[in-house]
Amino acid sequence: xxxxxxxxxxxxxxxxAALPLLDDTQLRKNVRHATNVITxxxxxxxxxxxxxxxxxxxxxxxxxxxxxHLDRYLEQFEKxxxxxxxxxxxxxxxxxxxxxxxxxxxxQGGKEIIKVKTMTSDEISLNPAxxxxxxxxxxxxxxxxxxxxxxxxPSHIVVPALHKNRQQVREIFMREMGLNELGDRPExxxxxxxxxxxxxxxxxxxxFSGANYLIAETGGVCVVESEGNGxxxxxxxxxxxxxxxxxxxxxxxxxxxxxLQLLPRSxxxxxxxxxxxxxxxxxxxxxxxxxxxxxxxxxxxxxLSDQESRxxxxxIRCGACQNACPVYRQTSGLAYGSIYAGPIGxxxxxxxxxxxHAQTLPYASSLCGACYEVCPVKINIPEVLIHLxxxxxxxxxxxxxxxxxxxxxxxxxxxxxxxxxxxxRLGRLGQWPFVSEGWVKHLxxxxxxxxxxxxxxxxxxxxxxxxxxxxxxQKLKLxxxxxxxxxxxxxxxxxxxx
Amino acid sequence: MRISLFITCYNDTLFPETGQxxxxxxxxxxxxxxxxxxxxxxxxMHYNTGYQQEAMPLMRRFVEIFCNAEVICxxxxxxxxxxxxxxxxxAESTGDTALIQAVNNLLPRVYELAELLVxxxxxxxxxxxxxxxxxxxxxxxxxxxxxxxxxxxxxxxxVRGLDLVELQDVDQxxxxxxxxxxxxxxxxxxxxxxxxxxxxxxxxxxxxxxDNSCLMHIFGGLHxxxxxxxxxxxxxxxxxxxxxxxx
Numbered sequence: 001x002x003x004x005x006x007x008x009x010x011x012x013x014x015x016x017a018a019l020p021l022l023d024d025t026q027l028r029k030n031v032r033h034a035t036n037v038i039t040x041x042x043x044x045x046x047x048x049x050x051x052x053x054x055x056x057x058x059x060x061x062x063x064x065x066x067x068x069h070l071d072r073y074l075e076q077f078e079k080x081x082x083x084x085x086x087x088x089x090x091x092x093x094x095x096x097x098x099x100x101x102x103x104x105x106x107x108q109g110g111k112e113i114i115k116v117k118t119m120t121s122d123e124i125s126l127n128p129a130x131x132x133x134x135x136x137x138x139x140x141x142x143x144x145x146x147x148x149x150x151x152x153x154p155s156h157i158v159v160p161a162l163h164k165n166r167q168q169v170r171e172i173f174m175r176e177m178g179l180n181e182l183g184d185r186p187e188x189x190x191x192x193x194x195x196x197x198x199x200x201x202x203x204x205x206x207x208f209s210g211a212n213y214l215i216a217e218t219g220g221v222c223v224v225e226s227e228g229n230g231x232x233x234x235x236x237x238x239x240x241x242x243x244x245x246x247x248x249x250x251x252x253x254x255x256x257x258x259x260l261q262l263l264p265r266s267x268x269x270x271x272x273x274x275x276x277x278x279x280x281x282x283x284x285x286x287x288x289x290x291x292x293x294x295x296x297x298x299x300x301x302x303x304l305s306d307q308e309s310r311x312x313x314x315x316i317r318c319g320a321c322q323n324a325c326p327v328y329r330q331t332s333g334l335a336y337g338s339i340y341a342g343p344i345g346x347x348x349x350x351x352x353x354x355x356x357h358a359q360t361l362p363y364a365s366s367l368c369g370a371c372y373e374v375c376p377v378k379i380n381i382p383e384v385l386i387h388l389x390x391x392x393x394x395x396x397x398x399x400x401x402x403x404x405x406x407x408x409x410x411x412x413x414x415x416x417x418x419x420x421x422x423x424x425r426l427g428r429l430g431q432w433p434f435v436s437e438g439w440v441k442h443l444x445x446x447x448x449x450x451x452x453x454x455x456x457x458x459x460x461x462x463x464x465x466x467x468x469x470x471x472x473x474q475k476l477k478l479x480x481x482x483x484x485x486x487x488x489x490x491x492x493x494x495x496x497x498x
Numbered sequence: 499m500r501i502s503l504f505i506t507c508y509n510d511t512l513f514p515e516t517g518q519x520x521x522x523x524x525x526x527x528x529x530x531x532x533x534x535x536x537x538x539x540x541x542x543m544h545y546n547t548g549y550q551q552e553a554m555p556l557m558r559r560f561v562e563i564f565c566n567a568e569v570i571c572x573x574x575x576x577x578x579x580x581x582x583x584x585x586x587x588x589a590e591s592t593g594d595t596a597l598i599q600a601v602n603n604l605l606p607r608v609y610e611l612a613e614l615l616v617x618x619x620x621x622x623x624x625x626x627x628x629x630x631x632x633x634x635x636x637x638x639x640x641x642x643x644x645x646x647x648x649x650x651x652x653x654x655x656x657v658r659g660l661d662l663v664e665l666q667d668v669d670q671x672x673x674x675x676x677x678x679x680x681x682x683x684x685x686x687x688x689x690x691x692x693x694x695x696x697x698x699x700x701x702x703x704x705x706x707x708x709d710n711s712c713l714m715h716i717f718g719g720l721h722x723x724x725x726x727x728x729x730x731x732x733x734x735x736x737x738x739x740x741x742x743x744x745x
Contacts, residue, residue, distance in 0.1 A: 366675025369642035389548030410551035449683030454718025
């Protein structure tokens with residue numbers, strides 16, 4: 001099954017994409033600063049929540065339960081949303097979703113839409129699809145707007161412009177808004193954004209949003225945000241179109257209690273999101289009178305069918321794993337060639353998209369486990385990464401590669417004491433061409449990546465097991481010779497060699 | 499107590515002094531150490547890199563060799579975590595009930611060194627003497643898989659002569675990550691640079707940890723930079739005594 005993936009398909013492998021980013025000192029400073037600030041704030045508000053671990057367990061259980069009965073809850077949502085005056089559409093993939101959205105906009109004769117932050121619309125490359133049809137999408141989330149105006153790519157799930165600082169934002173605003181003067185204080189930048197956006201909020205008749213939660217019990221939709229720009233898009237236009245991945249459904253209204261505590265604390269280090277918008281269908285004389293929801297599959301049922309990696313679909317897009325990830329913190333999200341970056345991106349992207357570079361993403365982790373530790377829905381990301389690595393290895397098995405051969409040989413070596421001990425002897429003999437003045441400073445092939453910045457101590461003259469065997473022999477000898485006491489600290493002297 | 503040592507393949511081959519220190523330490527504490535010579539590797543590298551099939555026979559091998567041990571000591575938190583976190587699932591996938599049972603029976607007897615000393619043997623002061631300025635790097639597996647918490651620090655605080663200095667960003671990965679260090683060499687190097695900066699800021703002469711894999715990585719960078727800091731496994735510090743004159 002091939003899925004449309006927009007520009008992401010041509011992304012280079014992670015290790016290549018990371019190189020220019022590692023050299024971008026401004027970006028690294030920005031990312032380090034932003035992730036440090038959010039991580040600190042998160043730790044403070046998580047620390048004050050005494051039942052944090054129980055909340056995580058509840059959220060994880062609710063999501064697991066929902067995923068097991070996804071068909072039932074989705075149909076329940078459709079029924080209740082429709083009864084409340086909404087229209088529900090089902091999209092199997094990105095193309096179908098884009099077609100439905102385009103049709104809905106064209107039926108209204110719309111030429112522009114105002115958008116609430118939605119990762120899912122980026123997943124299906126909605127903006128390029130609309131622009132190709134002559135429709136202009138205006139991003140209204142401040143960070144998304146910065147990305148759109150700067151013709152940049154999002155680098156974070158929650159804070160897409162995290163890699164830009166105030167001075168860079170100022171430059172983009174001045175250039176794109178045609179301003180002659182602008183300060184770089186937060187209030188200068190938000191005032192410029194407000195002036196730029198307010199006119200659009202009042203003029204454009206079609207709003208577009210993602211969804212944080214779909215509530216099966218009521219047919220309601222929930223969107224949380226920080227700025228209030230989302231609230232404008234959700235209430236002012238005549239038509240509202242919402243797109244949501246099918247995993248966004250939760251069974252009952254009451255379940256929100258758990259998620260509305262976990263999400264803001266995990267995402268932005270806030271106790272509560274400043275804006276929590278909840279609406280159910282259409283209300284006469286109030287808000288949009290024409291409401292559509294598109295339920296998007298786009299590879300999700302395929303993930304659901306894999307028992308090992310199904311937990312990926314619990315994700316509530318908080319971005320805590322990105323802020324905690326030591327790999328993400330060095331490269332930003334731009335190295336992942338996908339809107340879903342960081343640890344969650346490293347497991348979600350290869351499962352959603354058939355992209356060549358996605359094969360490298362499960363390896364873009366040192367398996368340090370920081371992501372799992374902070375995940376509010378307890379996705380064991382390292383476990384899924386290892387599972388996906390296994391899939392990559394199996395898929396590449398047909399082509400003989402050095403790594404696979406090496407791994408197979410190593411496995412054979414470890415399969416018996418005899419082969420292991422022979423390999424230790426051979427290794428010690430074979431290492432001499434690489435040892436100079438007592439150190440290994442250059443290794444061939446892929447191992448050269450190690451010696452590029454790190455020295456390596458050569459294999460010592462004696463392995464542990466040789467030392468042990470000699471020591472046992474000595475012990476026996478001592479025990480055999482009459483009148484000699486066995487030393488209390490046998491082999492002590494030998495400990496200080498090498 | 500009769501303690502069976504699982505030295506791990508890389509300690510056996512590359513860091514024999516760590517194994518020797520474990521033997522010296524445990525014997526000094528009055529225990530009997532046993533080293534089953536048939537042991538090789540736990541299979542971590544294969545498993546974590548995606549070669550799960552190749553790791554299977556190594557898991558079976560480990561279980562066969564150690565199933566009758568009274569207590570198993572593993573001076574490497576990542577190998578101990580491999581056994582504890584992944585063996586049950588691996589055994590389960592075979593559907594072999596005898597193997598599943600054997601793994602379940604074995605796990606409660608597997609101890610990382612600091613766990614063995616503090617939890618099983620109830621010790622913090624092991625009578626060590628080490629007159630050096632030392633900083634402790636908490637490896638990821640010790641922190642987030644085994645949840646060792648401050649066990650290694652409690653042991654270090656009781657070492658006479660040792661000047662323990664806190665490492666900034668102690669919970670951050672050093673960038674080793676097994677094959678990650680070569681597959682993603684540049685990102686790994688960037689992570690290492692951060693770690694080295696923190697180590698150097700401590701002005702310590704020794705950086706210690708419960709994993710020689712992380713230490714090999716950190717020392718690889720420190721030595722290339724001629725930073726004048728050496729890395730020493732926790733076991734070697736704990737095994738040092740006044741008689742041995744410290745290392």
